[in-house]
Amino acid sequence: MTQRSRAALSHLKFRHLALIEYLLQDGTLRKAARRLSISQPAATAMLTDVETLLGVKLFTRDRQGVAPTPQTLALAPRLRVLLNDFDELGAMLDRLDTGENEVLRVGVVPQAFTVLLPPAVERFRQAGGCYLRTSEGSAQDLLERLLAGDLDCVLGRLPPDMAAQGRDAASLSFINLYEDDVCVVCGPDHPATRLKKPGYASLAQCDWVLQRPSSSVRRALTEAFLRQGLVLPHPVVETPTYIQALDIVASAKLLTAAPRRTAMAYADTGRARVLDLALRVAPMQVCLIVRKSAEQHPQIVRFRAAFEEAATRTTREEVDRT
Known part of the structure; x- marks a missing residue:
């Protein structure tokens, strides 16, 4: 050699x-x-x-x-990381002229962005955190950007084909933050809200708005229906994110599925109702994903602590409501 x-x-x-x-x-x-x-x-x-x-x-x-x-x-992947790091060095030099220095580039899936990122940002700033630049996207897209050095960390779920990443995945650290289950959601005026105990058979007769078939939320819902010997109806509306789906069901007589924390945020404002139906599928694990070479970077450590605190407080508030 x-x-x-x-x-x-x-x-x-x-x-x-x-x-x-x-x-x-x-x-x-x-x-x-x-x-x-x-x-x-x-x-x-x-x-x-x-x-x-x-x-x-x-x-x-x-x-x-x-x-x-x-x-x-x-x-090629390592060269792109070096090039992206060099670009970020140039951007940092530009920021020094305006009195800024470090920036933490965070990729966030919609679930974390909607519910937990706002309070985490406040805690991060109070702890002396640096300038933040957030990007939103699918877990797979954000993971690819992290591997390419275009992001410093990602808040999201593990993609279902994580094993296919091979040696690239070995260069990453996955820090478990919290779990979130999938629930069925409808608008406040949907007929399903009048059912004392909604069942799969009755919901299979309803119209749905769902994410793409490859999404983890839709896969979980499909699995839940199959376990009951039923086929999930084909949606009348298909969206790229469950945020769009929740916005639609808030004013249309449709059903959708979403992570419970996000769904409860809509329910708290009166825009949606979470149905009492246990899907009994594995909860989604939300992680902070970083390159191992940057795991102990002070700003990443600070951001992790802020997000864990926000997640813990939100969980405690959910328990108090129940």
Whole structure:
């Protein structure tokens, strides 16, 4: 096995990494050279230099352009993390001019954003937390951004195909924060609210608004119906998030499913009713997901503590209501 010293790797430059990324994106030395504002011969020489430094053949070349080798495809995720970290370094230098310094880039699934993020932000700021930049998306999308170095941490559920992430998942830490179960929800005027004990058979005759079939909430609901020997009705409305579904059922005679904490937040305002129906499916585990290399970063530790405190207080308030 070739041993590469840190001294040799220290000769790598940002432009070397950018060249590899542009070649992966564009597939030709001519286009990559244009993006780097250099000549094509200079880009060719730079590629030779970086291959020599790394001791790896990065691209094969023909008349159509360049194609990445398996070694390059293996290195690509780590290179993107380095490039994203470099971009964040530049952004931090810009913030220093305005009196700011650190920023914590947090990816949040809608469930956590709706109920727990607001009080967690307040606690984080009171504890001396830094500037926050939040992004919302699906658990899978946010996880991919975390692996690419575009986010510092993610608040969300584990994607159902987590095992498929392979070695990438081994670079992450998963810190359990709380569990949330799925419940059936309708608007305040829905006929189901007049049922003393709603049953699966009667609900199977109703119209539904649901998330995409791949969503964890819809999968849980489908499992619950199948266990009763029933097929979940095809929705009359399909939405990308359960937040949209809850907004729809608040003013339409439809049913939906949602994480209980979010559903109760709607119920507390009178916009929805949570039906007394036990789905008896495994609760969803919400985690703080970080790269292992950043697990002990002071701002991440501070943010974790703030979110755990917010989750604990919300759970205590739910118990007091029941």
